[in-house]
Amino acid sequence: MIAFLWAQDKNGAIGYQGTLPWYLPNDLKFFKQMTLNNAVVMGRKTFEGMNKRPLPNRINIILTTDRSYQAEGVKVMHSREEVLDFAKEYSGDTFITGGANVFSFFMEDVDVLHRTMIEGEFKGDTFIPEIDWKKWKLVETEEGIVDDRNKYPHVFETYRLNDK
Known part of the structure; x- marks a missing residue:
């Protein structure tokens, strides 16, 4: 299964200057889970x-057109097809986690969307690509807890294709 997993603000911002525009520990915990x-x-x-640090206890796949790119502890792939072949053979789930271009490459291949919707507006220079929401059905929502560490109201949402 191929799933998208991202957090966005009201305007669709997902990044700013190579990092997340917000600090939201609940979302980081959700991502890890x-x-x-x-x-x-x-x-x-x-x-x-992410300072070139692979996420522990996960297969980290870096998609790049740079054929000479190498990094420790990751698999480097160079095409959408290479990732799709991996996902087809892999017994676990394959999560597309960004950035915007990578989401665009897999828009026609994704089975599930996991979105953290943050109720706020942040400075952003990277935005989630346009999604045809008519194709998707909201199947689960969970209100995020706002506290002294998680200052922004947020909701975890899961969508599945209408025909699945």
Whole structure:
């Protein structure tokens, strides 16, 4: 299964200057719970925004057109087809985690959307690509807890294709 997993603000912002525009520990915890013991696919810029540190207990796949790119502890792939072949053979879930171009590459291949919707507006320079929401059905929502560490109201949402 291929799933998208991302957090966005009201305007669709998902990043700013290579990092998340907000600090929301609940979302980081959700991300970890969803992806643990699975595969995560991200672009080179997203990976480098994480200080080139692979996420532990996950298969980290970096998608880049740079054929000479190497990083420790990750699989480097160079095409959408290479990732799709991996996902087809892989017994776990494959999570597409960003950035915007990587989401765009897999828009026609995704089975499930996991979105953290943050009720706020942040400075952003990277936005989630346009999604045809008519194709998707909201199947689960969970209100995020706002507290002294999680200052922004947020909701965890799961969508499935209408025909599945």
